[in-house]
Amino acid sequence: MIQIKLLASILSCNFLRLENEIKEIQDSGCDMLHLDIMDGHFVPNITIGPDIVKQIHSISNLALDVHLMVENPSFWIEKFANAGAYSISVHQEADIHLNRLINTIKEKKIRALVSINPATSPIVLDYILDYVDGVLVMSVNPGFGGQKFIENSLRKIEYLAKYKYTNNLDYVIQVDGGVNLNNIKNLIDAGANEIIVGSALFKNIHEFVRKFKELTRIVV
Numbered sequence: 653m654i655q656i657k658l659l660a661s662i663l664s665c666n667f668l669r670l671e672n673e674i675k676e677i678q679d680s681g682c683d684m685l686h687l688d689i690m691d692g693h694f695v696p697n698i699t700i701g702p703d704i705v706k707q708i709h710s711i712s713n714l715a716l717d718v719h720l721m722v723e724n725p726s727f728w729i730e731k732f733a734n735a736g737a738y739s740i741s742v743h744q745e746a747d748i749h750l751n752r753l754i755n756t757i758k759e760k761k762i763r764a765l766v767s768i769n770p771a772t773s774p775i776v777l778d779y780i781l782d783y784v785d786g787v788l789v790m791s792v793n794p795g796f797g798g799q800k801f802i803e804n805s806l807r808k809i810e811y812l813a814k815y816k817y818t819n820n821l822d823y824v825i826q827v828d829g830g831v832n833l834n835n836i837k838n839l840i841d842a843g844a845n846e847i848i849v850g851s852a853l854f855k856n857i858h859e860f861v862r863k864f865k866e867l868t869r870i871v872v
């Protein structure tokens with residue numbers, strides 16, 4: 653049976669009570685914390701850096717999935733690896749030497765994922781899929797939480813799932829942006845197995861996770 657994981661994007665949490673929010677996420681049964689790193693250049697927003705990630709790592713039992721939305725991502729790999737990242741995803745659009753960048757992440761013994769923006773075709777990933785531990789499909793334009801899901805992202809997930817089985821590969825497929833209880837089932841049916849949720853989750857963490865487990869038929 654394929655295990656479907658729920659990743660909590662803390663971008664939508666109340667940062668004034670971050671420690672309590674993280675504890676609630678852990679207690680609710682989420683599988684990982686998803687940390688959105690924005691530099692104000694690759695995306696029009698700024699969030700947190702490696703020092704804050706390190707502090708989150710010191711209080712969290714959950715693995716940290718770091719989503720880098722930055723220019724020059726190669727500069728940041730070592731810093732976020734040392735801060736305690738369990739996985740790092742880098743945008744295909746952010747580095748022309750993607751193969752080298754993915755290898756740099758893997759040398760740190762952490763999961764290496766590649767991410768694509770809504771306007772990027774998954775076909776451009778064909779020659780990197782042999783090397784990655786996962787793909788993150790952005791289903792909104794990166795930079796902000798609370799946006800509307802872009803429907804054609806489903807086709808990309810289907811493409812990546814088909815490519816995986818056809819070529820006998822083993823990578824996770826993440827979906828990130830505009831995910832809610834109404835579209836999760838379709839995303840899983842298309843082949844996504846790591847579901848990243850921000851604003852919909854933080855409306856009521858326990859209630860959301862309970863319904864998510866029902867949908868994915870996993871008893872906590």
Ligand SMILES: O=C(CO)[C@@H](O)[C@H](O)COP(=O)(O)O
Nearest residue numbers: 794795797798829830850851
């Ligand atoms: O990477 C991003 C946004 O750039 C995401 O991780 C969002 O934070 C997800 O938030 P929702 O769309 O679920 O509110």
Ligand SMILES: [Fe+2]
Nearest residue numbers: 661688719828
């Ligand atoms: Fe993200």
